Amino acid sequence: MLDIRTELTTNPKEKPAVDELGFGHYFTDHMFIVEYTEGKGWHDAKITQYQPIPMYPSSMVFHYGQSVFEGLKAYKTVDGEVLLFRPDRNFARLNKSNERLVIPAIDEEFALEALKQLVSIDRDWVPNALGTSLYIRPFIIATEANLGVHPSKNYKFIIIMSPSGSYYKGGINPVKIMVEQQFVRAVKGGTGEAKTGGNYASALKGQEIAEKEGYAQTLWLDGKENKYVEEVGSMNIFFKINGTVITPELNGSILAGITRDSMIQVLKSKNVPVEERRISINEIVEASHNGTLEEVFGTGTAAVISPVGELKYLDEKLIINDGKIGEVSQMLYDTLTGIQNGTIEDTFGWTIKL
Amino acid sequence: MLDIRTELTTNPKEKPAVDELGFGHYFTDHMFIVEYTEGKGWHDAKITQYQPIPMYPSSMVFHYGQSVFEGLKAYKTVDGEVLLFRPDRNFARLNKSNERLVIPAIDEEFALEALKQLVSIDRDWVPNALGTSLYIRPFIIATEANLGVHPSKNYKFIIIMSPSGSYYKGGINPVKIMVEQQFVRAVKGGTGEAKTGGNYASALKGQEIAEKEGYAQTLWLDGKENKYVEEVGSMNIFFKINGTVITPELNGSILAGITRDSMIQVLKSKNVPVEERRISINEIVEASHNGTLEEVFGTGTAAVISPVGELKYLDEKLIINDGKIGEVSQMLYDTLTGIQNGTIEDTFGWTIKL
Structure with a gap:
């Protein structure tokens, strides 16, 4: 299994108030990122500060839409434990999506290990008010800087996380x-x-x-x-x-x-x-x-x-x-x-x- | 019409040899870029050095594929003139694509003006060997840093250009x-x-x-x-x-x-x-x-x-x-x-x- 290098931020962000969370707007302090290069496979896995990534304007994802993603959540229990819900199913489905989009498969066990490490590091970002959760977004994008229409030779697999407010603030409304x-x-x-x-x-x-x-x-x-x-x-x-x-x-x-x-x-x-x-x-x-x-x-x-x-x-x-x-x-x-x-x-x- | 700020590179690249061009691999010295912000419209147009752009990992184009593009070519004639082929049609079609993808329209005349300025600046990049051309790629990507599934509130419209080799090096083969x-x-x-x-x-x-x-x-x-x-x-x-x-x-x-x-x-x-x-x-x-x-x-x-x-x-x-x-x-x-x-x-x- 790949090593995961960890570079913790020296500048943690202030956490937003729970009633301002909404969905998909705020992001935690860290993200996971691993690179793929044709002939070399997945390499250089790290957990690092959540930050912009430099992308060439010719990166294939901008032009030919070669990308896949997943969505899952971590929940804080009344006892302060953090639970992940069926994360193995998400990584299995990610690989099914990869197959259709001609993206190289990820190692599902490794992805789960990376996810666990990432959530542990940003554990304080899992909100605990009723109905709240930490939304987790694994995704893969084609990063080869080339305009030919063919499967990319380079990819980034990234996991970002966003504390998420209650979907039903005023009760469940049909x-x-x-x-x-x-x-x-x-x-x-x-x-x-x-x-x-x-x-x-x-x-x-x-x-x-x-x-x-x-x-x-x-x-x-x-x-x-x-x-x-x-x-x-x-x-x-x-x-x-x-x-x-x-x-x-x-x-x-x-x-x-x-x-x-x-x-x-x-x-x-x-x-x-x-x-x-x-x-x-x-x-x-x-x-x-x-x-x-x-x-x-x-x-x-x-x-x-x-x-x-x-x-x-x-x-x-x-x-x-x-x-x-x-x-x-x-x-x-x-x-x-x-x-x-x-x-x-x-x-x-x-x-x-x- | 928007002003286009021009920031010429101080570090022009060496041009690749004509028989190494291929397709979509090399890019010229400059690119055009203009930003869209909801409520403000398109703004901050500039021609600047071709370079990586910093993108938040939560940028919507990575997740929900909200992007459109065009492809056209500039040709160098035997007299050394540079010709564009029906570029107005490309920008008209770009706006049709925008309509389907819920992306704000661009000003087609302005886009053509920007394209002309950009090609003029990188005119020396238009190859002149038989069958070669300068491939031009206008594209728009959704850049709002948000995971909600809705049309993005921010976009970048970018034009990049790539000198392109002859498609039929050894004659036209069916x-x-x-x-x-x-x-x-x-x-x-x-x-x-x-x-x-x-x-x-x-x-x-x-x-x-x-x-x-x-x-x-x-x-x-x-x-x-x-x-x-x-x-x-x-x-x-x-x-x-x-x-x-x-x-x-x-x-x-x-x-x-x-x-x-x-x-x-x-x-x-x-x-x-x-x-x-x-x-x-x-x-x-x-x-x-x-x-x-x-x-x-x-x-x-x-x-x-x-x-x-x-x-x-x-x-x-x-x-x-x-x-x-x-x-x-x-x-x-x-x-x-x-x-x-x-x-x-x-x-x-x-x-x-x-």
Whole structure:
């Protein structure tokens, strides 16, 4: 395993007040960085001060979008312990994304070791107020200074960390989402399954239009038939219809969310029927019409659960559960955040104590 | 119009030998850069030394791929003049890409003025050997240091320039291309029409597979039905069938190539029948079988024309024009490069003299 050189900052920053944290705005004192050179592999791993990195304007990531990333969180328990939630899954998925984007694989065990060292060094940056966490962003960018269209010969794998405020300051409020008709996020054979910048850049336009119409997010349909549900915003989506929880199956254009997987496991453990299958927007409209659409919610690292109170499709607005959070959504939220905060026993073996 | 501050380098680089140029590897002494800040617009335009720029690791372009670019060339004529080829079209297309990627528009006239100043300053970097040129890369990247998924509040618009060797050192050799079956470059409603990094990142995997099988490029079919021809590698594609030249119509998932448009205009001026329409891979296979598939060629800024000598589809290999460059392909190549080098009169008004 590579050695990690540690250069601690001599000039630590002041920590922001907990109610000013927001998301992704402040960064901790340190970052992890390791370089890749073709023929040499990954080398020169270090933990160093969080700071700007000099990049040639010809760096390939600026031009051809060869980049992948991950998102996970560290939580401080009521006892002051720091827990990581399923970090091994993030590094496994990073390598799946690497494969699609023709980026060399990372050593997953080494990445986890680097992450643990980094979080330990910036342990004081993990906020402990209810609902807060330390958001962790591992990412890889193509850094070869060359304009030829080919896989880069150089990369940087970096981990940065951002203390993050409570997603639900005033309680969990269901959001309104709009089914996107004009734009497409991903298609089978594309990069939808990978966590890569292009998917997010592509989604900005639909998001902008939804927001202008007063909707928080877009619900993406499949790119081929414009018929089957894929994801909502940057979350996976679940529907509770007549007692059964249904989520789109992983078909190659949907991100294999780690929160998604955790929710499915929690549902099974509570004996709630759950199905991963193709689900059309028409089935959802029908369920709404005949009164069996009981709950809709998105899942992701940032919000854990984001209940949907209204779904706009074409000219129709479907109101779900009177615009309130549903029982199963609430149960899932409580269970997962309880495990993450250490107030509920982790019978799944998901958390890693630092 | 914004003022452009000029800070000339005091340390000009040695110019590489013309036969070592290659593509996109060497850069001239200077670059143009202008900043965007939400609420303030574009500001602080300058021409300065080509050098690394400091970027926060949280810069949005590294994570969410919000970037667009252009590619064009400056040519040195036999008389020592420097010509730009249709640069106005590039900046118009850049703004179309900006619209799709939710990036603020640039002032096209100002961009052209900045480009002219930059090329004038580095005029000695325009190589003059046959087939060489100065490749120009305008691009915009999202620079807000924030991990929230939303359009960036800050951008940099940069122009860098790279002296570029002859694409066809040993004469024009037709390439072998493979019809891609597994991966998809773009789909209607996606970003295929925009010149943005994600399209190129997405294409690397198919390219890698094609190269392993001995093919230079992939031919992309549409993402919905996997049936209609879209582009080849990062070029537009043309087929000459029974005397008529056919190229896929601009359908929203194909890049509106400037070389493509120029070729169509040249063909019309020479009274060669030309059609922009949907064309299926089956029609091409059939034309090959019945002996009417006369020529196939890609068009783009880098190669101008890239004749295709072999097309692999499923298990079949179609040989085109005995693997040699066709008459129309050669005529188009000679005409366009003649106009670009100033040896043929530019009756189209495409070139701008510096």
